[in-house]
Amino acid sequence: MSQKPFTNRLATETSPYLRQHAHNPVDWYPWGPEALEKARQLDRPIFLSIGYSACHWCHVMEHESFEDDEVARLLNDHFISIKVDREERPDLDQIYMTAVQLLTGQGGWPMSVFLTPDLRPFFGGTYFPPENRYGRPGFKTVLGRLAEVWASAREQVYEQAGRLTQDIRQLGQLDPAEGKLHPQLLEHALGEWGRRFDPLHGGFGQPPKFLHTMDLKLLLRCWRRFEVPDALHMVKHTLTRMA
Structure with missing residues (x-):
């Protein structure tokens, strides 16, 4: 007789994305009072994973890590794990994506954020491989270290x-209507993009990469403002390699 698969709290959720994780060995919670109170009671950090159904790397990380018994043990023993569908909670996605971008200089999905029990982020990233590769620390390493x-x-x-x-x-307090973006900020941003640009495959940073149209718009703004050929080249090369 086949063994009945483990079922966690996501089985009763309405989101198809959350239900996809209902049989992970990870003791997932949906975002809500039960999970947040549990984190406070046990004084554990929260692992917040945000994604959506059509996200390729979300499915990769689920298969590689969230279906892995060793990863599940680390998460279940040391963290309160919460899974969020960004299409249901764009407010949470926006807040914690800002945190990841501030921490790493880039963003994308799956979003992987670690919070204190009072919901303040202290570490984050996007996709983590299960073991060290792609120039990224393995998820098991991250969990053990944290x-x-x-x-x-x-x-x-x-x-x-x-x-x-x-x-x-x-x-959050900045008002774009209050004034123009300072030229020095654009110059600094251009330098950062140049440092992280992939001259072979296009895009920025280490793989897996995620397209952020706002980055390309700001590069075009730099090109128009300062007539820097490299800014236009980064945009054109990135789009060409995606085509």
């Missing part, structure tokens, strides 16, 4: 979370 840091360096974790939360609040 569990150690939470146990031994809690004060530093809260300091990092406090700084990041303040940065997010300051960004």
